[in-house]
Each structure stands twice: as structure tokens, then as C-alpha cells.
Amino acid sequence: MSEIKQTRVTDAYNRLKEEILTNRMPSGFQAPEPEIAELLGMSRTPVREALIKLEAEGLVQLIPRRGARVLPVSTEDMAEIYEILTALEPEAAAALARRRPGKDELAGMEAATQEMETALEAGDLEAWADADDRFHRLLLELHGNKRMLGMVSLLFDQAHRARMVTLRLREIPKNSTRVHRDILEKIAEGDDVGVAELFREHRKDAARELLDILEKFRLPRL
Template sequence: MWGNSRVPEVKTTRVADAYLRLKEEILSNRMPSGFQAPEPEIATLLGMSRTPVREALIKLEAEGLVELIPRRGARVLPVSLEDMAEIYEILTALEPEAAAALARRRPSKEELSGMEQATLEMEKALTANDLDAWADADDRFHRLLLELHGNKRLLAMVSVLFDQAHRARMVTLRMRAIPEDSTRVHREILEGIAAGDEAGVAELFREHRKRASSELLDILKKFRLSVL
């Protein structure tokens, strides 16, 4: 009995490992849009058996990152202009309200330390002209805000959208202006939350998402990037 109880734990660990590794490859565009390979080949690339890789791919398919094709393996899905317009519309509706609710309860300096660190890293990354580090810190800022907000269902739902938006951002990052304004707004949002400025934080966040959406969609239209 005791020996059998360890089998699901080991399996779960391997599935989680395969899932995280594949997701990182996709989000970083090392497995770019359109990448396709049979499951055995993907398993070989990861140095793992097929079973955990298969289960990881099923989870990634549910998140809209890959498509499983019978007898042909898995394909990394594109993110279309329409997809990104829908994603940013949802983020623009949900994130400002979450930020306002967080400001309402005036989190402590300790609670905001993660967001403060992410903001500092964004500022340092700009100085160092390290856009990849900037994008990682930006992504972390948004996720930490929702974690502090505390609605687990909202975090789970929006995290999937964050992943898809992150892919688009990484592809178009060097086609945009240096994100100085975005970094400044993140600092202002953080200060507004600390000060309990619900209305100000909501407005800042809403305008921030609208500008980001407009900029991204304009790039996709201009360069006709129907797939990322």
C-alpha cells in the first residue's frame, strides 16, 4: 500500500516538470508559433518518457498554447490579431477593478514588497537596455497584483491570458518604443495602491492596458503578423 501511494506523486512531479519546461519553451518563443513535432520527438528533446509529456501537452492544449494533431504530434498555436484584441479587452475590464480593490484595503509595505521589487527590476532593466528582463519583471508585477488581490479563480483565469499576451509581447518587444512610459505607470500604480487611491489606480491601470493594446494591435496590423 505504502509503495503504491508514491506512484501518483512521482507521475505528477514528472507531468508538472514536463508542463513547466514546455511552457517556458513556448512563452520564450524557443518553440515558436507553428513549431510541430511528434510526441516521441518532444519527449526526446526533454529527456523524458512519453506519458508525462503527453499529459503536459493535453494541459497546454486546454490553455490554448498547442494543438494536438492525431498521428502528427503537437503544434504550437499562433496568436491572431483577433485573439489579442479579445485578451486585452478582458484584461482592461478585470485588472483595473482588481487593482482598485487592492488599494481599498491598503496592503502593507511588506505585502507590496514583491511588486516593489518587480518595479525596481523594470527600472534597472531599462537602464541596462535589457528588454527580456524588463518583460519578465512586467509579467511578474501583474501576476503579483492578482495574487495579492486574493481571488484564486480570477488569478487562474487571467494567468492563462497573461501567458498568451506574454508570447505576443516577446515577439513584438523590439518593434515598440522603449517602455519608459509603461515603467513609469507601473510605479504610479504601485504608489496609488499603497496610498489607497482606488479611483486613481483604476484609471491609471485602465489607460495603461488601453495604450498597450493599441500599440500591440497596431504592430500586428502594420507588420501583418497574423501568427506569433
């Protein structure tokens, strides 16, 4: 694949993924490929290849002669996703804490935490969710296991998408923001046991809250 073609595919992929994760293309959205290409102002070939990548990630379904459909995320999917995150992320945080990373290494997570705090004060829940998502991704990047990062990033995408739908149905995330600050401090202190326990409870609490909202508002499929 030529460099120009690869750039166009990457652009189409990034733009479509952003539309899906922010629910501007909501679950159930379906359109023929030419229509999707027209929406993006792009030719069909890079859009087609981008949709194939998104199908592999479980975000869309390609339907012969009907185009692409944005897949829903079921309550069962979310329960499984959070079970995996609860198992993996605390151990990654503990391993990072044992390394005792310095301020320079933790600068990205510090910035994300500050953005969460600022967004919360401003009542900007979308900005808060974006900073929260970045905090978790940065932690895994610092951990350094590329295979784990690749696998878990797909789960982050699904979790972020579900959370954006339920964002204004949950309580204001004051406690969650404080927990992120505490996680960052424990990593900096080298408290591997403490950060693992704190992170594990954080993910369990997040799962309970999200799943309760889906059940309460009868949103089994987003």
C-alpha cells in the same frame, strides 16, 4: 497518479510552457510526441500529459498521428484578451488599494518594479518583460480572487508570448515603467479611483501599441 509521476508531468509541463512562451518553440512548431520527449530528455508519458494540459490552455493542438503543434495567437485573439484585462485588472487594483496594503504585502510588486527600472537602464528588454509580467500576476495574487487569478493567468501567458515576439519592434517602454511605479504608489496610498483610471489607460495604451505593431509589420498571426 503517484507523486513521482505527478512531479514528472509538472516538470514536463513547466519546461514545455517556458519553451512556448519564450518562442523557442514558435507558433507553427510541430513535432511528434517522441521527438518532443527526446528534446526534453524525458519519457513519453509525462510529456503526453503535459501536452494535454497545454492544449486545454490553448497553447498547443494535439494532432492524431502527427504529434503537437504550437498554436498561433491572432490579432483578434489579442484584441479580445486585452479587452478582458482592461475590464478586470483596474478593478482588482482598486479593490487592493481600498485595503491599503502595507510595505510588506507590496514588497513583491516593489521588487518587480525596481527590476523593470534596472532592466530598462541596462537595455535588457527580456528581463524587463519578465518583471512586468510578474508585477501583474502579483497584483492579482494580492487581490485574492483565486478564480480570477486562474482565468487571467492564461490570458497573461498569451499576452506575454505575443509581447516577446514584438518586444524589439515597440518603443523603449519608459512610460510603461513609470506607469507601473505610479500604480504601485496609488495602491499604497489607497487611491482606488485613481489607480483604476490609471490602470485602465495603461492597458488600453498597451493594446493599441501591440495591435498597431501586428498590423504595421503584417503579423496578424504570431
